[in-house]
Amino acid sequence: MEIRTGYADYNYTIHVDYGILKDCIFRYTASYNSVHFLVDQNVHALYKDGLLSFVQNPIILEGGEASKSFDAFKHITETLLERGIQRNHLVVVIGGGATGDAGGFAAATVLRGVDYIQVPTTLLAHDSSIGGKTAINSTHGKNLIGVFHRPKAVIYDLTFLETLPxxxxxxxxxxxxxxxxxxxxxxxxxxxxxxxxxxxxxxxKPFIISGIExxxxxxxxxxxxxxxxxxxxxxxxxxxxxxxxxxxxxxxxxxxxxxxxxxxxxxxxxxxxxxxxxxxxxxxxxxxxxxxxxxxxxxxxxxxxxxxxxxxxxxxxxxxxxxxxxxxxxxxxxxxxxxxxxxxxxxxx
Amino acid sequence: MEIRTGYADYNYTIHVDYGILKDCIFRYTASYNSVHFLVDQNVHALYKDGLLSFVQNPIILEGGEASKSFDAFKHITETLLERGIQRNHLVVVIGGGATGDAGGFAAATVLRGVDYIQVPTTLLAHDSSIGGKTAINSTHGKNLIGVFHRPKAVIYDLTFLETLPxxxxxxxxxxxxxxxxxxxxxxxxxxxxxxxxxxxxxxxKPFIISGIExxxxxxxxxxxxxxxxxxxxxxxxxxxxxxxxxxxxxxxxxxxxxxxxxxxxxxxxxxxxxxxxxxxxxxxxxxxxxxxxxxxxxxxxxxxxxxxxxxxxxxxxxxxxxxxxxxxxxxxxxxxxxxxxxxxxxxxx
Structure with a gap:
């Protein structure tokens, strides 16, 4: 199932199905000089030998709200820069809503914005990964620091949901x-x-798709x-x-x-x-x-x-x-x- | 002298002259519910009883590259939030290029972006305040974290330049x-x-204006x-x-x-x-x-x-x-x- 956004420009596709991740990602990565994976540590632990076995040298994020602190933001962007990220590189963010928010904010701000793909791994993230909002948290409240930065694609492989508590x-x-x-x-x-x-x-699945629409x-x-x-x-x-x-x-x-x-x-x-x-x-x-x-x-x-x-x-x-x-x-x-x-x-x- | 940007939309005016600051700012602030001033500490010390005497309760930035650290970014955004900044508030950034970059990045990211006005106070800032680039520094280099966020206006009061070393x-x-x-x-x-x-x-003055154009x-x-x-x-x-x-x-x-x-x-x-x-x-x-x-x-x-x-x-x-x-x-x-x-x-x- 593919849902195409309807903006005036910079549209992207939301791919929703079981077992689509690897093929789908490779369709996009081909046009970039390099790819950096940001992966939630729990997702990485669960899937590194399975669904994510093709992911090389990921940057591991703590997952949950811990990924959305100022310190985590500094860590993610500095690590991307240390690895030599350039504007023609792609960032792929794999994790739940918090990982998507934090990884998206890092992609939106490093080098003043590089392309990124959201790979939501939770049911909640069917919501947060759509709409181009990125954010980290303030001591004064959630999501108070961020920007709008549309992904190049959202790849929603429902296989991830099978291990959700x-x-x-x-x-x-x-x-x-x-x-x-x-x-x-x-x-x-x-x-x-x-x-x-x-x-x-x-x-x-039908309600997820209807919700995304x-x-x-x-x-x-x-x-x-x-x-x-x-x-x-x-x-x-x-x-x-x-x-x-x-x-x-x-x-x-x-x-x-x-x-x-x-x-x-x-x-x-x-x-x-x-x-x-x-x-x-x-x-x-x-x-x-x-x-x-x-x-x-x-x-x-x-x-x-x-x-x-x-x-x-x-x-x-x-x-x-x-x-x-x-x-x-x-x-x-x-x-x-x-x-x-x-x-x-x-x-x- | 006023120079109008020529974007497809979201255009703004660059005001360049001596002694224009106060009147010019008040023309803009009228349409906002509140205004937050971010002022370089050196500029504040020099002008708080003169050109900036109308500025109430400013947030003082360290000025120079010190304003562009991750810690300074956290301090600025958290202070704005502590003061209850809302989306219909205006941020006015008064200082040199570094202050403009840092203040602009804070305005671009707090609440996912609020309106701001650049008030450059150095000759160098005639350059950095035009173009909507905002940024902070990484340990890997200058300006490596940032976004594009156009100001609502640039007010370039050349009076500030008179005290430049x-x-x-x-x-x-x-x-x-x-x-x-x-x-x-x-x-x-x-x-x-x-x-x-x-x-x-x-x-x-003519070369500054020509440079801006x-x-x-x-x-x-x-x-x-x-x-x-x-x-x-x-x-x-x-x-x-x-x-x-x-x-x-x-x-x-x-x-x-x-x-x-x-x-x-x-x-x-x-x-x-x-x-x-x-x-x-x-x-x-x-x-x-x-x-x-x-x-x-x-x-x-x-x-x-x-x-x-x-x-x-x-x-x-x-x-x-x-x-x-x-x-x-x-x-x-x-x-x-x-x-x-x-x-x-x-x-x-």
């Missing part, structure tokens, strides 16, 4: 679920039916996030704060954020767009820790949300809410109202 | 001279006549440096190596690099395009340390030049040479030939 699968599924919400009610229903007995890899739609029409790309932040405003505070896997925190989004969307519309009981049961059945929402501190969450990049004001917090499945809108909720919603949500649990 | 003026003059070479023989002659009694600020021409037709923008590197390949090795002011090193460029251009063309004796006398009269060229180590220079971003090969080094005044070409000189040229140049001094 269940909590990683659940984390990635948070974004799959978000993409379904962004699409329409039918897709959400179909996804919930398909996962009624639990989240597993078997049934995921949905994300591409928003991203290509608004790369720099001045308009509708913001809708991809559905569930992320509170989600990021929870992720940061509780060190919870990203997609898990997003699910908690989505549940708050549903709650707030109902309140703002003064009608039941979302059947909260149904979604709460569904999320809890699959192992998402919704009970954590009962313990969050209003003031702390609001401070953390104030650091959100998309926030344009200090008295109110920008939120993406929904009029209906597939129909987002952006609104600013002022501080006292937001505090009230969080309190009400806590009580409702 | 003579060696700074000379360093900046190196780029002014390069821009004259890139334009035509008439401009070079006029510049040499105007400076026959030494380099001073009085006569510089020349640079804009190359930059707008080739922002990402795949073609003719390379010509702006005239004198810089060896220049950067000398600057790095001897910690010599940038424009001084560029003049030494220009002299080698003239030598190599003559050799490659097998005719005297440049009257080497004339230029050598002229450069030495003005205080450029051409004698340093007599002490450089061929092998070391070649290693350092191998780290140059524009280099596409390891067996040969890319150089910009000239067929004539105003007529550049790009060529690769292979290692043995390059070594020979450097040796011959050393002997000729």
């Amino acid at each position: 269940q909590h990683e699968l659940l984390s990635g599924f948070g974004e799959v679920f978000k993409h379904a919400l962004l699409k329409d009610e039918k897709t959400v229903k179909r996804l919930m039916d398909a996962t009624s007995n639990g989240v597993s890899l078997d049934m995921m 949905t994300k591409m739609h928003y991203v290509t029409s608004d790369e720099k996030e001045s308009g509708i790309r913001k809708y991809l932040n559905l569930g992320h405003t509170l989600g990021h704060a929870i992720e940061y505070k509780y060190k919870m896997p990203h997609g898990m925190a997003v699910v908690l954020g989505l549940y708050f989004m549903m709650f707030a969307s109902n309140e703002e519309a003064d009608r039941n767009i979302f059947d909260l009981d149904l979604f709460r049961q569904y999320f809890e059945l699959h192992g998402y820790p919704l009970e954590q929402l009962g313990t969050i501190d209003e003031a702390e969450m609001m401070t953390l949300m104030g650091k959100d990049k998309k926030n344009q004001s200090t008295d109110a917090t920008g939120f993406v809410l929904m009029h209906d499945f597939g129909q987002c809108y952006f609104t600013e909720i002022d501080s006292s109202q937001l505090k009230k919603y969080i309190s009400q949500l806590k009580e409702s649990l | 003579q060696h700074e003026l000379l360093s900046g003059f190196g780029e002014v001279f390069k821009h004259a070479l890139l334009k035509d023989e008439k401009t070079v002659k006029r510049l040499m006549d105007a400076t026959s009694n030494g380099v001073s600020l009085d006569m510089m 020349t640079k804009m021409h190359y930059v707008t037709s080739d922002e990402k440096e795949s073609g003719i923008r390379k010509y702006l590197n005239l004198g810089h390949t060896l220049g950067h190596a000398i600057e790095y090795k001897y910690k010599m002011p940038h424009g001084m090193a560029v003049v030494l690099g220009l002299y080698f460029m003239m030598f190599a251009s003559n050799e490659e063309a097998d005719r005297n395009i440049f009257d080497l004796d004339l230029f050598r006398q002229y450069f030495e009269l003005h205080g450029y340390p051409l004698e340093q060229l007599g002490t450089i180590d061929e092998a070391e220079m070649m290693t350092l030049m191998g780290k140059d971003k524009k280099n596409q090969s390891t067996d040969a080094t890319g150089f910009v040479l000239m067929h004539d005044f105003g007529q550049c070409y790009f060529t690769e000189i292979d290692s043995s030939q390059l070594k020979k040229y450097i040796s011959q140049l050393k002997e000729s001094l």
Whole structure:
């Protein structure tokens, strides 16, 4: 399966399938003088004698958020330079979302930008590897330092997902679920039916592809996030704060954020767009820790949300809410109202 | 005097004159929710009660290459975030070339890019502030980490130049001279006549403006440096190596690099395009340390030049040479030939 981006220029292909990695990479590397591989250490350990046996002399990244510190950024770029990277070289980044963010930022900045290919190895990375965002973390919040730098390709070999632990699968599924919400009610229903007995890899491929297509739609029409790309932040405003505070896997925190989004969307519309009981049961059945929402501190969450990049004001917090499945809108909720919603949500649990 | 860039989009104005800073800045700041000033500490010390008295609560940068370390980058971005920078805020970078590079890179990466204005305060920065290049340094060479990020404006208040020490003026003059070479023989002659009694600020304004226009021409037709923008590197390949090795002011090193460029251009063309004796006398009269060229180590220079971003090969080094005044070409000189040229140049001094 190949999905082609629809930008005005500098388009690229997202290849999605099982067992495609090696052939696909070689199709691209032929036109470069040299290739540098940045590989997550866990992925390297698991696949160095298998799927990645063709990878020579990789630069090993720590993996996870540790790859996204200033020190790691320095280490990656300095190592690439030590190895003599030049502008006609290619960087291939193999790993989860954090590895992709960090490796992408290094590729975007070394020599003021070299070409790179994203090879996501987690379910979550189906999301983060699309859209050209790269970033490292600040002490003030996640992804606060970065640039937009489109890859030359995304090669998504689903074979990698077979070794994912269940909590990683659940984390990635948070974004799959978000993409379904962004699409329409039918897709959400179909996804919930398909996962009624639990989240597993078997049934995921069509929903991954649909998610990538949905994300591409928003991203290509608004790369720099001045308009509708913001809708991809559905569930992320509170989600990021929870992720940061509780060190919870990203997609898990997003699910908690989505549940708050549903709650707030109902309140703002003064009608039941979302059947909260149904979604709460569904999320809890699959192992998402919704009970954590009962313990969050209003003031702390609001401070953390104030650091959100998309926030344009200090008295109110920008939120993406929904009029209906597939129909987002952006609104600013002022501080006292937001505090009230969080309190009400806590009580409702 | 206002010069407007000629890109397809995202154009900006370069304002050049005496005493324009405050009014000009206020014209831009009106449309932002907040402004963050990044100011070189030396410039701040000299002007905080004068030209910069309107600047409130600036973030002070160390100035010079110290601003361009990974640690300084971390400090600048973290401080901006600590102060609550948001996407609708403006960053104003006030200082020399290094401050502009470092401040520009911080503005380009914090929150994945916020708007910024360059306020160059040195003669050298008439060059570095045009073209949207931002960068920090690697242990492997200068400017090896960075991105392209166009400012919203460049405000070049020539009043700042009045306090420049003579060696700074000379360093900046190196780029002014390069821009004259890139334009035509008439401009070079006029510049040499105007400076026959030494380099001073009085006569510089028309040559600064002409230099900016020349640079804009190359930059707008080739922002990402795949073609003719390379010509702006005239004198810089060896220049950067000398600057790095001897910690010599940038424009001084560029003049030494220009002299080698003239030598190599003559050799490659097998005719005297440049009257080497004339230029050598002229450069030495003005205080450029051409004698340093007599002490450089061929092998070391070649290693350092191998780290140059524009280099596409390891067996040969890319150089910009000239067929004539105003007529550049790009060529690769292979290692043995390059070594020979450097040796011959050393002997000729």
